[in-house]
Amino acid sequence: MTNTPKTKVLVSDLAKSFKMHLRDGLEIPVVSGVNFSVSAGECVVLGGPSGSGKSSILKMIYANYRCQKGQILITDGDEIVNVADATPRRIIRLRETTIGYVSQFLRAIPRVPALTLVAEPLMAQGVAEDEAFERAGNLLSRLNVPERLWQLPPATFSGGEQQRVNIARGFIAHYPILLLDEPTASLDAANRAVVVELVEEKKTQGVAMVGILHDHDVRDAIADRIIDVTSFASAA
């Protein structure tokens, strides 16, 4: 027994369906009976074809989607929080300190420069502004975002540049749990390699990761386990 439990994420009997009120209440089942756990320092990749519900599972763990059934237990320090029924306040705190999310798409905020955008999660965790900016700059350099872009708001960047800013934002702060939603889609080989490095670094720091990765090379490089989501397909 150590002070920090090894299991960071425990998903049990999770079910999700969408009810489309605008289409006469059509019920679209997504997944059911989802059961898995992720330990510290482990990267679990969700496998399965498009539409099998991988992204929905990730979003439920982040509480971005609601679930109809089941539990999502998150280890937050010495507390266990069930995301499925936590209050919004508790989830906001989890997102500040415990769960990070790297999505495919950057939600650019008007007027905020790339560097600030990347440094923000660090500052939210109480890191001093100078240090946060320095670390943000280092990470952007590693991801080959040219320095001339740092002070510009990313709304006008190319898709690839925006994505790399987003990856930097997602990886910069320390979260014990990190969710990766196709972070390498449409990246070139060099930048994919950087992402693999970043993931390896997180593993050594004991971060538990759940990812969706279509890129086979990256997936093979970082996945400790692959969970086939089709096994959770709802019986429609």
Added chain:
Amino acid sequence: MSLDIQSSEDFPLLQVSNTTKLYGGRIGCKDVSFDLYPGEVLAIVGESGSGKTTLLNCLATRLTPTSGSVNYRNRMGQMRNLYEMSEAERRMLMRTDWGFVHQHPADGLRMTVSAGANVGERLMAVGARHYGNIRDTATDWLGRVEIAEDRIDDDPRAFSGGMRQRLQIARNLVTAPRLVFMDEPTGGLDVSVQARLLDLLRGLVADLGLSVIIVTHDLAVARLLSHRILVMRHGHVIESGLTDQVLDDPQESYTQLLVSSILQP
């Protein structure tokens, strides 16, 4: 030291229970209940006539609810029912611990006195009597809302819509309020001006740790600024929760309609 901070954050700043406002037989808002915690930004969304402004006015003591209670935790840590306070206490709150940002800046500013006096008024209202200090504070706040220092002696009548709105924000924030009500603060501004204002608000809210209740019909504004959201329809709260959860995975029929009605640029 950190214990104090934590304990104050663990108590709601505002506790709204079953707040109802009837206009005769017509419902303004009905049985609205929620807690607002320090540092939280709550958006109230819904279409015109859904009761969101009525609710806001009931919370901000600008309208007396027909029933229900609204409790506020004052700086001494006491929970007080707003409608059991004396009018003097309520007005004192409005001038010091609270702010109210109106959609139309002319409703929240004194249009015939200078920008500096607009910002300084709340300071003078709480007893500031040193002209130089008042002016320094006003200058500082104009800077924070990106109004050039040399405009300090100009009337807001000479300002653009966006500047007026920023001035209104400075005027409200100068006394370091803990709770700010905003009624469509970006309404009526064109897109680029809106973006600047939103960014400014986002920064100020985070820096000052403000609690905010913001009424907006613009879901993008709600997403950018708020942690939590209440969706109103016909005077009732029909859905509430984390902002991104409600907007990305809406459960109620009306919310789904609202979310699917957004124009994507």
Added chain:
Amino acid sequence: MTERVETQGISDEHYNFAYLDEQTKRMIRRAILKGIAVPGYQVPFAAREMPMPYGWGTGGIQVTAAVIGKHDCLKMIDQGSDDTTNAVALRNFFVETTGVDTTTKTKDASIIQTRHRIPEETLTKDQVLVYQVPIPEPLRFLEPRETETRKMHALEEYGLMHVKLYEDIAKFGHIATAYAYPVMVQDRYVMDPSPTPKFDNPKMDQMEALQLFGAGREKRIYAIPPHTKVVSLDFEDHPFEVTKFDQPCAICGAEEVYLDEVILDDDGNRMFVCSDSDFCEERREAGHVGHLGTNPLEAEGND
């Protein structure tokens, strides 16, 4: 002939004593008493139509009419002077309707009705000073709603008053308000001392005489009882200052009094003389002489 008889409308030849009927006077006296009881508070009263236009002092006249008695001695001044049109007309009005003695001597008067000035001579406990007030509400120019200004008075929300002074400093570098300069009465009500120059503000503080204010058009009466604290509003770094004149009166040599500018001819020659004509006259009778010696206006036979 008694007042009582005329009150009952028997006489059709004469007005009632002091023009107003007795019931009206009582109503006004009640307002005055309330004003005295709550120093600086504006008491609404049912101002009557007077036989002269608003702006001529209809408020002051009604107050005077309500307090004057047969044995009073009345002094009537306008801008400090006993002999301006307004002062003469109003004095005649009371002579005609009351038959009381009148005087130009400040110390002989028991009631002094004034527009704009407080006499230079210190007033005493046996005197009443009645002010004619055009706009009684000091908050009016910044807050147009009467409902709101009354609430602000009730709750002592006077920050707005300093906003006005702030604006002065921002625009002119100093508090440029030179008349109707707001005062705080007995640490409670902010009051507008009518259009009186701020030079006279310090005289209101702890004055021995009773001060009554009447605004006819606005239908308000307020009062400062004897020995009441009256403080002019200001900022710590811009304290209240009385107007200073850089020369004495040209014809009586008085210093530290309020001076009026008088144009002497078409070449722009001018002189500064006491605005308080009685004060100036007394000094000259006592042998004081200013740098112009005699009054040039009198010398030319303008009298």
